[in-house]
Amino acid sequence: MTVIELDVEIDPHDSGLPGSVLIDVEERKFTDHGINVKVLAVEEGHGFGVSEIVTIALSIAGGVASDVIASSLKSATRGVIRRVRSRRSRSDGSIEGITELIDRERREPQQTESERDPR
Numbered sequence: 001m002t003v004i005e006l007d008v009e010i011d012p013h014d015s016g017l018p019g020s021v022l023i024d025v026e027e028r029k030f031t032d033h034g035i036n037v038k039v040l041a042v043e044e045g046h047g048f049g050v051s052e053i054v055t056i057a058l059s060i061a062g063g064v065a066s067d068v069i070a071s072s073l074k075s076a077t078r079g080v081i082r083r084v085r086s087r088r089s090r091s092d093g094s095i096e097g098i099t100e101l102i103d104r105e106r107r108e109p110q111q112t113e114s115e116r117d118p119r
Contacts, residue, residue: 001060004058004106007086009045010078013079019054022077027075033072035060037058039056042054070096071095087105089101089104
């Protein structure tokens with residue numbers, strides 16, 4: 001199983017929603033395809049407006065196509081995805097951009113625990 005951390009910048013449909021529920025981690029499109037999603041952190045966006053940055057960890061089964069992951073993420077988000085950032089790369093919020101970012105992350109070797117959290 002591959003684990004990818006992403007920072008997803010979202011303009012919520014409802015500005016009253018807490019950032020922790022902007023991505024429906026129980027969405028069937030995730031679970032039906034062998035994708036587990038965990039919200040790791042939430043912070044305010046860095047631009048104008050009401051955007052939130054939600055950091056998630058995607059645990060992905062080996063046979064799941066990157067475009068299926070991107071499409072599932074878009075449909076499970078309660079707002080408009082403006083940008084997505086990984087540890088190596090960035091993309092716009094389009095399905096194509098997110099797909100390319102996930103493809104790049106999957107091609108690279110996984111980080112060890114000490115690389116993720118050097119102390």
